Amino acid sequence: MLRKACFLFAPCSPGLGCSCPKDFRILAYALKPFSTMSQFSRLSDDEILKKIQSIIPPLTYEQHKGQSGRIGIIGGSEEYTGAPYFAAISALKLGADLAHVFCSRSAAPVFKSYSPELIVHPFLSDDDASDQMKEWIPRLHAVVIGPGLGRNPKIFKTVLSIMEELKKQEKPLVIDADGLFMITNNLEAVKEYKNVILTPNQVEFERLCHAVGCDTNSDIDEKQLTLSVSKLLGGLVIARKHRHDIITDGVDVLEVKANGSPRRCGGQGDLLSGAAAVFFHWSLKTSFGQKSREVSGSHPGVLGGYAACLLSKLCAESAFGKYGRSTTTTDLINEIHFIFQKHFEKHTQKL
Amino acid sequence: MLRKACFLFAPCSPGLGCSCPKDFRILAYALKPFSTMSQFSRLSDDEILKKIQSIIPPLTYEQHKGQSGRIGIIGGSEEYTGAPYFAAISALKLGADLAHVFCSRSAAPVFKSYSPELIVHPFLSDDDASDQMKEWIPRLHAVVIGPGLGRNPKIFKTVLSIMEELKKQEKPLVIDADGLFMITNNLEAVKEYKNVILTPNQVEFERLCHAVGCDTNSDIDEKQLTLSVSKLLGGLVIARKHRHDIITDGVDVLEVKANGSPRRCGGQGDLLSGAAAVFFHWSLKTSFGQKSREVSGSHPGVLGGYAACLLSKLCAESAFGKYGRSTTTTDLINEIHFIFQKHFEKHTQKL
Numbered sequence: 001m002l003r004k005a006c007f008l009f010a011p012c013s014p015g016l017g018c019s020c021p022k023d024f025r026i027l028a029y030a031l032k033p034f035s036t037m038s039q040f041s042r043l044s045d046d047e048i049l050k051k052i053q054s055i056i057p058p059l060t061y062e063q064h065k066g067q068s069g070r071i072g073i074i075g076g077s078e079e080y081t082g083a084p085y086f087a088a089i090s091a092l093k094l095g096a097d098l099a100h101v102f103c104s105r106s107a108a109p110v111f112k113s114y115s116p117e118l119i120v121h122p123f124l125s126d127d128d129a130s131d132q133m134k135e136w137i138p139r140l141h142a143v144v145i146g147p148g149l150g151r152n153p154k155i156f157k158t159v160l161s162i163m164e165e166l167k168k169q170e171k172p173l174v175i176d177a178d179g180l181f182m183i184t185n186n187l188e189a190v191k192e193y194k195n196v197i198l199t200p201n202q203v204e205f206e207r208l209c210h211a212v213g214c215d216t217n218s219d220i221d222e223k224q225l226t227l228s229v230s231k232l233l234g235g236l237v238i239a240r241k242h243r244h245d246i247i248t249d250g251v252d253v254l255e256v257k258a259n260g261s262p263r264r265c266g267g268q269g270d271l272l273s274g275a276a277a278v279f280f281h282w283s284l285k286t287s288f289g290q291k292s293r294e295v296s297g298s299h300p301g302v303l304g305g306y307a308a309c310l311l312s313k314l315c316a317e318s319a320f321g322k323y324g325r326s327t328t329t330t331d332l333i334n335e336i337h338f339i340f341q342k343h344f345e346k347h348t349q350k351l
Numbered sequence: 352m353l354r355k356a357c358f359l360f361a362p363c364s365p366g367l368g369c370s371c372p373k374d375f376r377i378l379a380y381a382l383k384p385f386s387t388m389s390q391f392s393r394l395s396d397d398e399i400l401k402k403i404q405s406i407i408p409p410l411t412y413e414q415h416k417g418q419s420g421r422i423g424i425i426g427g428s429e430e431y432t433g434a435p436y437f438a439a440i441s442a443l444k445l446g447a448d449l450a451h452v453f454c455s456r457s458a459a460p461v462f463k464s465y466s467p468e469l470i471v472h473p474f475l476s477d478d479d480a481s482d483q484m485k486e487w488i489p490r491l492h493a494v495v496i497g498p499g500l501g502r503n504p505k506i507f508k509t510v511l512s513i514m515e516e517l518k519k520q521e522k523p524l525v526i527d528a529d530g531l532f533m534i535t536n537n538l539e540a541v542k543e544y545k546n547v548i549l550t551p552n553q554v555e556f557e558r559l560c561h562a563v564g565c566d567t568n569s570d571i572d573e574k575q576l577t578l579s580v581s582k583l584l585g586g587l588v589i590a591r592k593h594r595h596d597i598i599t600d601g602v603d604v605l606e607v608k609a610n611g612s613p614r615r616c617g618g619q620g621d622l623l624s625g626a627a628a629v630f631f632h633w634s635l636k637t638s639f640g641q642k643s644r645e646v647s648g649s650h651p652g653v654l655g656g657y658a659a660c661l662l663s664k665l666c667a668e669s670a671f672g673k674y675g676r677s678t679t680t681t682d683l684i685n686e687i688h689f690i691f692q693k694h695f696e697k698h699t700q701k702l
Contacts, residue, residue: 059613059676061594064553067615095676098617113464116433117618117679337677345675 076103080148146179427454431499497530
């Protein structure tokens with residue numbers, strides 16, 4: 001019985017193969033009774049949607065360019081140019097005002113040619129990339145790290161150094177794709193940094209589990225496993241792509257129940273990461289987001305991650321309904337406006 | 352009472368923090384009684400629209416390529432390629448026959464890939480750029496300076512030198528974005544040159560105010576402040592992007608009352624600058640435009656600037672109605688034809 005209780009409520013538990021000491025588990029449980037441990041988890045899907053609606057900035061005529069979000073995407077290599085484009089254009093279509101892509105020199109002309117809406121900085125492969133980046137960091141509201149980044153060790157070194165500066169300035173980060181590969185081998189780069197959402201797919205999540213010492217082969221509840229990994233990383237947010245996406249900060253655990261699409265074409269995760277950066281920024285901007293986790297009882301990244309996963313699933317479902325097996329990520333991105341208007345925009349904000 | 356009169360009618364006034372001597376203010380007031388000071392300002396919105404319609408060149412089957420406008424755009428750098436594209440394609444969609452983009456060598460292949468409609472000259476970063484430009488200046492009807500120009504001092508030096516030649520040939524200029532940053536630090540490059548429209552947004556306008564010695568913190572009327580800045584620059588046209596755009600040549604002050612859109616995505620100002628170049632050229636081509644300011648009583652740039660601001664606001668409003676928060680500048684540009692037909696084209700000109 002005690003074992004079951006630990007399994008249900010403790011930050012990690014025996015049987016998960018986690019390595020934190022028993023005393024810590026008991027202490028954590030004692031300090032966080034169930035009622036305060038699950039602010040979001042106790043809400044209905046409709047109530048969560050209302051919370052999401054409350055963080056969406058109203059569109060007023062008094063706003064200036066940039067106020068709805070200046071999003072940075074760090075990614076793009078010689079091989080991969082589609083991923084950061086999808087993340088950047090998704091951020092714009094969701095309502096961000098500006099999207100900056102920071103990529104390798106060889107990838108830049110290609111990005112630019114995809115769309116004149118993007119601002120592309122081609123210095124990521126330069127020797128002084130971290131220095132060049134310092135000029136831009138203060139202007140960014142949130143940053144996605146990883147889409148199409150590739151696995152060049154020199155680029156990883158640069159990006160890890162840029163991450164140090166981003167963390168110093170407390171920028172909200174979303175880490176996906178090769179960015180996850182990078183941090184799986186450099187866990188200290190994210191550990192204990194609260195302003196981060198990881199968006200792993202199944203393979204990336206398993207890699208993360210192994211890195212933190214969790215056993216993925218046990219016959220355990222996927223939500224609890226995800227929660228445990230988050231907890232072992234110091235309570236950062238994991239928005240795990242799954243049959244029903246799982247979002248947790250090691251305290252709350254939410255599940256996105258929308259169906260999504262059976263189509264598994266590449267690029268869908270990039271829509272999600274771009275959207276997560278925008279929602280995370282919006283969430284942090286509100287009074288709810290500006291309160292500390294202890295005061296508000298909820299992590300703004302959980303709401304941001306949940307909103308992005310829900311948007312992504314609904315876009316996928318809608319696009320699949322139209323294009324079936326032919327659906328590609330561009331079709332999903334074309335659904336953003338329609339899905340946002342239908343499910344996310346408060347009616348009073350419709351103009 | 353005297354103070355109030357100065358505030359209303361003089362080119363600048365006490366309380367605005369302007370630095371021109373009191374005697375000059377009084378003299379200006381004495382020379383320009385109210386009745387001749389505000390030719391456009393006394394017209395209704397409908398009357399202004401009729402004036403705009405009167406400058407639009409009729410589309411006849413006898414015209415040759417180029418007669419409706421050969422527009423130059425000086426801009427485009429390594430980071431920014433979208434902005435000059437938006438300006439150039441907007442000029443074409445509004446009815447100009449040819450759009451030439453003069454950009455840095457690294458930006459050229461990207462522009463070309465956006466659209467086969469543009470003519471792209473990649474010599475702006477060359478050492479002899481001003482010399483190469485001399486060949487093209489006589490062929491251009493109006494030139495936009497600044498979209499995506501970047502802030503490279505070498506490029507600024509080149510562009511300032513090109514501006515000298517443009518002014519010698521009395522070409523109408525529209526200065527926006529980084530071009531405004533450039534001239535804010537080189538006011539003599541535009542001071543007293545009448546054939547220029549500056550199109551600042553809020554931040555750029557504040558920078559301009561400080562450069563001419565006006566205090567933006569005073570609790571004063573925005574129209575009067577804009578008028579004062581124009582006057583201090585010798586009566587050039589300012590088309591200031593605002594909740595309701597303000598257009599002035601230091602004498603007339605017009606306000607565009609169209610709603611526009613609450614969406615503040617990047618690139619909207621580039622549509623405006625491209626359109627301003629075309630309208631300014633059309634305005635100057637008419638008999639009204641060819642008369643001097645003293646004879647016609649109105650600055651052709653005020654009409655050009657007003658028309659561009661109105662078009663831009665109406666396109667934004669229409670696109671926002673369709674795409675809401677997902678609206679990007681490409682959506683606005685797609686509205687140009689529809690908005691122009693509906694509001695600007697004289698019915699008799701319909702073919």
